[in-house]
Amino acid sequence: MIYLTRLEHFNAAHKLYNPVWSKEKNEVVFGACANENWHGHNFELYVTVKGEINKDTGFLMDAKKLSELISENVTEKLDHKNLNLDVDFLKDKMCTTENLSIEIWKQLAGYLPTDVQLHCIKLYETPRIYVEYFGE
Amino acid sequence: MIYLTRLEHFNAAHKLYNPVWSKEKNEVVFGACANENWHGHNFELYVTVKGEINKDTGFLMDAKKLSELISENVTEKLDHKNLNLDVDFLKDKMCTTENLSIEIWKQLAGYLPTDVQLHCIKLYETPRIYVEYFGE
Amino acid sequence: MIYLTRLEHFNAAHKLYNPVWSKEKNEVVFGACANENWHGHNFELYVTVKGEINKDTGFLMDAKKLSELISENVTEKLDHKNLNLDVDFLKDKMCTTENLSIEIWKQLAGYLPTDVQLHCIKLYETPRIYVEYFGE
Amino acid sequence: MIYLTRLEHFNAAHKLYNPVWSKEKNEVVFGACANENWHGHNFELYVTVKGEINKDTGFLMDAKKLSELISENVTEKLDHKNLNLDVDFLKDKMCTTENLSIEIWKQLAGYLPTDVQLHCIKLYETPRIYVEYFGE
Amino acid sequence: MIYLTRLEHFNAAHKLYNPVWSKEKNEVVFGACANENWHGHNFELYVTVKGEINKDTGFLMDAKKLSELISENVTEKLDHKNLNLDVDFLKDKMCTTENLSIEIWKQLAGYLPTDVQLHCIKLYETPRIYVEYFGE
Amino acid sequence: MIYLTRLEHFNAAHKLYNPVWSKEKNEVVFGACANENWHGHNFELYVTVKGEINKDTGFLMDAKKLSELISENVTEKLDHKNLNLDVDFLKDKMCTTENLSIEIWKQLAGYLPTDVQLHCIKLYETPRIYVEYFGE
Numbered sequence: 001m002i003y004l005t006r007l008e009h010f011n012a013a014h015k016l017y018n019p020v021w022s023k024e025k026n027e028v029v030f031g032a033c034a035n036e037n038w039h040g041h042n043f044e045l046y047v048t049v050k051g052e053i054n055k056d057t058g059f060l061m062d063a064k065k066l067s068e069l070i071s072e073n074v075t076e077k078l079d080h081k082n083l084n085l086d087v088d089f090l091k092d093k094m095c096t097t098e099n100l101s102i103e104i105w106k107q108l109a110g111y112l113p114t115d116v117q118l119h120c121i122k123l124y125e126t127p128r129i130y131v132e133y134f135g136e
Numbered sequence: 137m138i139y140l141t142r143l144e145h146f147n148a149a150h151k152l153y154n155p156v157w158s159k160e161k162n163e164v165v166f167g168a169c170a171n172e173n174w175h176g177h178n179f180e181l182y183v184t185v186k187g188e189i190n191k192d193t194g195f196l197m198d199a200k201k202l203s204e205l206i207s208e209n210v211t212e213k214l215d216h217k218n219l220n221l222d223v224d225f226l227k228d229k230m231c232t233t234e235n236l237s238i239e240i241w242k243q244l245a246g247y248l249p250t251d252v253q254l255h256c257i258k259l260y261e262t263p264r265i266y267v268e269y270f271g272e
Numbered sequence: 273m274i275y276l277t278r279l280e281h282f283n284a285a286h287k288l289y290n291p292v293w294s295k296e297k298n299e300v301v302f303g304a305c306a307n308e309n310w311h312g313h314n315f316e317l318y319v320t321v322k323g324e325i326n327k328d329t330g331f332l333m334d335a336k337k338l339s340e341l342i343s344e345n346v347t348e349k350l351d352h353k354n355l356n357l358d359v360d361f362l363k364d365k366m367c368t369t370e371n372l373s374i375e376i377w378k379q380l381a382g383y384l385p386t387d388v389q390l391h392c393i394k395l396y397e398t399p400r401i402y403v404e405y406f407g408e
Numbered sequence: 409m410i411y412l413t414r415l416e417h418f419n420a421a422h423k424l425y426n427p428v429w430s431k432e433k434n435e436v437v438f439g440a441c442a443n444e445n446w447h448g449h450n451f452e453l454y455v456t457v458k459g460e461i462n463k464d465t466g467f468l469m470d471a472k473k474l475s476e477l478i479s480e481n482v483t484e485k486l487d488h489k490n491l492n493l494d495v496d497f498l499k500d501k502m503c504t505t506e507n508l509s510i511e512i513w514k515q516l517a518g519y520l521p522t523d524v525q526l527h528c529i530k531l532y533e534t535p536r537i538y539v540e541y542f543g544e
Numbered sequence: 545m546i547y548l549t550r551l552e553h554f555n556a557a558h559k560l561y562n563p564v565w566s567k568e569k570n571e572v573v574f575g576a577c578a579n580e581n582w583h584g585h586n587f588e589l590y591v592t593v594k595g596e597i598n599k600d601t602g603f604l605m606d607a608k609k610l611s612e613l614i615s616e617n618v619t620e621k622l623d624h625k626n627l628n629l630d631v632d633f634l635k636d637k638m639c640t641t642e643n644l645s646i647e648i649w650k651q652l653a654g655y656l657p658t659d660v661q662l663h664c665i666k667l668y669e670t671p672r673i674y675v676e677y678f679g680e
Numbered sequence: 681m682i683y684l685t686r687l688e689h690f691n692a693a694h695k696l697y698n699p700v701w702s703k704e705k706n707e708v709v710f711g712a713c714a715n716e717n718w719h720g721h722n723f724e725l726y727v728t729v730k731g732e733i734n735k736d737t738g739f740l741m742d743a744k745k746l747s748e749l750i751s752e753n754v755t756e757k758l759d760h761k762n763l764n765l766d767v768d769f770l771k772d773k774m775c776t777t778e779n780l781s782i783e784i785w786k787q788l789a790g791y792l793p794t795d796v797q798l799h800c801i802k803l804y805e806t807p808r809i810y811v812e813y814f815g816e
Contacts, residue, residue, distance in 0.1 A: 002510070002541055004538075004539050009263070012176060013174040035216050035217065035222070037222050058424070059504055060506055063537045080168035082173035098276070101274070102325075127279070129278055131277070131332075132277070132320075134275075136273060138781070138811060139813070141810050142808065154601070167608065189779065193698070193774065194773070194774025194775070199805075232597075232602035264551040270547075290464060304759065307766070309761070311693050311720055311759075311760040312692060312694070312720005314721050314722040314806050352719040353717070353719060357717045367466070370410050370468055374461075398689070399689070399722065401412075401413070403412050405410055406411075420583055443624050445626035448555060487576065488577060490581035490582050534553070642738060646682070671687070672688075675685070675740075
């Protein structure tokens with residue numbers, strides 16, 4: 001079993017708020033993250049896949065192909081977007097890094113080669129905060 | 137002459153558009169950066185000051201004091217904000233990293249100790265793009 | 273299950289020596305790290321917690337709250353300190369990064385919200401050496 | 409159980425090609441990586457070992473000793489080398505980062521102190537691509 | 545005057561040798577870098593341009609356009625290549641990072657917009673060694 | 681004119697205090713940095729030299745030779761040391777990063793090859809604070 005990780009980048013706007021709460025309660029719970037005029041981040045996305053090495057290529061899978069899969073299914077849909085308004089697969093979700101990691105997992109899991117498994121989505125929201133999701 | 141640099145962080149939403157242009161022209165010129173629903177970044181701000189070392193302290197100036205000056209005059213006004221909508225000193229400016237660097241210079245220049253000069257504002261918009269401004 | 277990590281910083285002096293050994297033996301075993309006049313490091317501390325996402329907030333826990341817990345219980349007690357002399361919870365411990373990681377775990381484990389578990393303490397002593405402890 | 413990681417560096421040339429395939433097929437499968445005149449990388453190698461802390465030293469093992477073991481058994485044999493031509497333990501292997509990680513594991517596993525186990529080889533090929541191998 | 549920097553990446557093989565010297569003298573002068581079977585690096589290239597801000601766009605120049613110019617004129621010609629064998633503009637040059645920086649300057653200088661000047665080529669050969677060239 | 685930079689590392693203990701002041705005044709001026717039991721840092725030292733490229737080698741100077749000069753004249757004297765107590769060339773100096781940068785300049789300037797000039801000492805005290813000195 002070998003693990004391959006590819007780092008990709010996207011930047012986006014978002015805000016944190018629960019629509020069933022008042023503006024005041026959202027500000028108490030989410031602080032500056034509830035700014036109704038939005039804020040944003042440079043997200044750094046690490047996608048880790050795992051499986052057996054292919055004898056013919058010496059690859060688990062081609063890292064360039066992995067990059068293209070992430071680009072098509074994830075970063076093209078998120079880069080330079082408003083996560084709350086512009087992204088189909090985040091509709092009606094709280095746009096926290098936790099939920100974003102899980103939704104990115106769901107976007108990618110179905111598109112990997114059959115002999116390669118998704119292992120981890122690791123998502124940096126800032127250089128000092130990141131979330132990991134292992135699909136369970 | 138000695139140079140002291142302090143790194144600070146803020147994250148914010150913005151969009152690039154020229155209000156005298158049509159939506160179509162803005163999209164041609166600014167591409168994804170013109171998304172009317174905004175996008176955002178983790179900005180990394182390097183502030184460099186210069187001057188003579190104080191004989192009593194061995195400091196050009198206290199880096200903690202420099203950090204507080206940047207915080208009060210710059211990052212508290214920009215962090216978790218929408219640069220186009222929420223920031224007095226950016227009103228009616230194109231919110232490019234170029235202009236943002238110059239406006240940050242103006243915010244800071246008047247608040248340094250009298251024997252310390254502002255030397256450079258260096259601002260990372262993404263880990264791969266940054267702007268520098270030396271006040272001239 | 274989701275994992276959230278927060279990076280914090282402290283710097284401190286320490287030395288490595290076993291008080292039951294002679295000065296010579298300490299120098300043989302610990303080399304330059306046994307310098308009786310101390311040396312020091314910028315420690316980078318990654319704290320990872322895990323648990324279920326709260327439905328109302330979309331958070332595992334607020335990363336800002338996690339930062340405050342680490343600050344109050346760990347970094348305020350270690351930053352700008354001598355690890356051998358100034359820190360109650362390191363009294364009579366060998367001040368290696370291994371032991372420091374375990375003692376940081378003990379300081380934090382009791383202060384997390386009841387539905388959040390401590391998962392990992394990862395501590396960089398230099399940019400090229402780090403230790404991880406998972407509580408077992 | 410405690411985990412200790414040491415980062416080492418080497419740079420090397422290599423190419424990716426399967427000798428049973430035609431030049432054309434190699435170019436289709438490996439793209440620019442099949443350039444017959446070679447290309448190269450700065451490899452960043454993280455070696456993680458695990459075990460119990462020694463009561464007398466407070467160490468899992470001396471990080472300097474770990475660095476020397478990696479240097480003697482791995483990086484001195486790889487640094488400033490051609491991985492396809494110059495390295496005994498890579499003879500007749502596809503020189504992918506996946507295979508390189510496994511062969512580095514084999515080089516190191518036999519040389520650790522008896523109470524320390526090898527846990528992970530993590531190898532960056534570029535700043536955006538890395539492979540991990542846990543020995544199973 | 546404002547300065548804009550864009551970071552790009554390429555990896556390549558090379559060796560250092562002076563063809564008028566014997567193999568022995570090359571090994572004495574260049575050490576491991578003279579390995580006749582080549583070695584290689586991940587090069588990180590920072591290109592800095594300078595000029596006046598365009599009033600209509602707020603840009604010195606579009607960083608995306610700068611990236612494309614670097615790609616077309618420099619990194620596509622160097623990435624996954626052998627610097628000594630595969631690159632027209634390095635023919636008969638010693639392939640040191642110093643010379644490479646100067647030749648990259650020459651490749652780019654003629655392709656910038658007329659109101660933008662090339663200011664600096666900064667080229668990392670390893671994470672611990674870099675060269676800067678300012679065109680004079 | 682070409683510029684070559686080499687990054688080196690040392691870690692050390694120090695404290696900030698002016699011996700002509702009372703303990704109380706030192707604490708007011710230097711805060712936690714005045715802790716009489718010391719604190720410490722991982723210092724990252726960038727040494728930049730400049731000059732003409734040697735036609736025979738294509739080098740300004742051999743980066744390995746530069747590394748050895750820094751090691752012999754600077755980092756071996758500072759690494760794992762107490763800057764206030766253990767270092768001849770810092771005797772009776774305030775051990776600020778500003779003064780340390782200037783003293784490192786003095787240590788190195790006399791040992792460079794005759795056709796190479798020292799250009800800059802850049803010294804990181806923490807990942808967020810650094811000082812530069814250009815010899816004037």
